[in-house]
Amino acid sequence: MTLPPLTSFSFPTTIRFGVGSRRLLVDELAALGAQRPLFVTDQGVSGLGFFGDLVAAADEAGLACAVFDGVWGNPVVSQVLAGVDVYAAHDADVVVAVGGGAAVDVAKAVALMATHDGELFDYEDEVPGARPVTTATAPIIAVPTTAGTGSEVGRSAVIGDDDTHVKRIVFGPPLLPRVVLADPEVTVGLPAPITAATGMDALTHNVEAYLARNWHPMCDGIALEGLRLVAANLARAVAVPDDLDARGGMLMGSMMGAVAFQKGLGVVHSCAHALGTVADVHHGLANAVMIDTALAFNVASVPERFDTMAAVVGCAPGADGFLTWLAELKATVGIPADLTALGVDAALGDRLVEVALADACHANNPRPVGRSDFADLFGRAFR
DSSP: OOOOOEEEESSSSSSETTTGGGGGGHHHHHHOOSSEEEEEEEEGGGSSSSHHHHHHHHHHHOOOOOOEEESSOOOHHHHHHHHHHHHHHHHSSEEEEEESSSHHHHHHHHHHTSSSOOOOGGBBTTTOOOOOSOOSSSSSEEOOOSSSSSSGSSSSEEEEOOOTTOEEEEOOGGGGGSEEEEEEGGGOOOOOHHHOOOOOHHHHHHHHHHHHSSSSSHHHHHHHHHHHHHHHHHHHHHHHHTOOOHHHHHHHHHHHHHHHGGGOOOOOHHHHHHHHHOOOHHHHHHHHHHHHHHHHHHTTTTTHHHHHHHHHHTTTSHHHHHHHHHHHHHHHTTSSEEEEEEHHOOGGHHHHHHHHHSSSGGGGGSSSHHHHHHHHHHHOOOO
């Protein structure tokens, strides 16, 4: 992918895409009429030079800035509540989310709970009796620093319970950021293992969205182009960290995956959510390790879709060609081949099955998944 000059488009929200787009933050804050931004980020990003420059530019423009950098690992409710306390103490009027999927999700939840009553999980998606998010949250501007979840273009936040670590999805259209500043340059310093894991997360979103049973031709088209972009750019982004074209291709493919999976996800994500809950595995890495094993389960139900995906990525034809390509891509970018290589304890197998079975994502899988199926999938992944 050859990057275009900095450009703007509105799908599904306003996206300013291109090298240097992060420097438009002060202009976007002014357009919102914001005076007191709260920057929400993680502990790794808050110490980076570009982040300090963002805050300094806002300070120099006369804005009163505060920073909450209490995000780490798989985000949980306590992180959100700590962010809400900082928002209230600062009397903030906008949330600026800077970071990967965890930081963006926490920022969305902070924006929600700073302006809504009740508990965070009162707004959990598709739960009987859940409260709808029908009024505006605090406005959100997102500056993604990884090409993975694509949360910056989504209407939900995935947050874990502090005690059980079970991931729950909080949903509402007002959670969609008003503006995304998608700057490939801020992803350049990302370590190779994180580039690989987040990139495989983006790939999983595109693949599972395309395979999901719901009918949505527009999402199918977006998912296939997102898959093409990730396939063309992931290995190079890992191998050549300062390749802006590859980084830009990954950032776009990540956002496309997040748009496409409004159609649904599937069995890979249910397995990954279980690994995050039970073994505290990074979400992108969990998807990356499970993707080829779990996707093989779907081949009999949608063989023609595997044919299409194989053609899109340019590998040997058919499901066998596509699954072999996936395994080879994992090896190329340094993803462990299976759960044993990842270091997950096989004794957790029964608990993994229980959590995966209870997860909502596999409801849209093209092939129904039962308890024995999950037991077999995790068994195959402990090689």
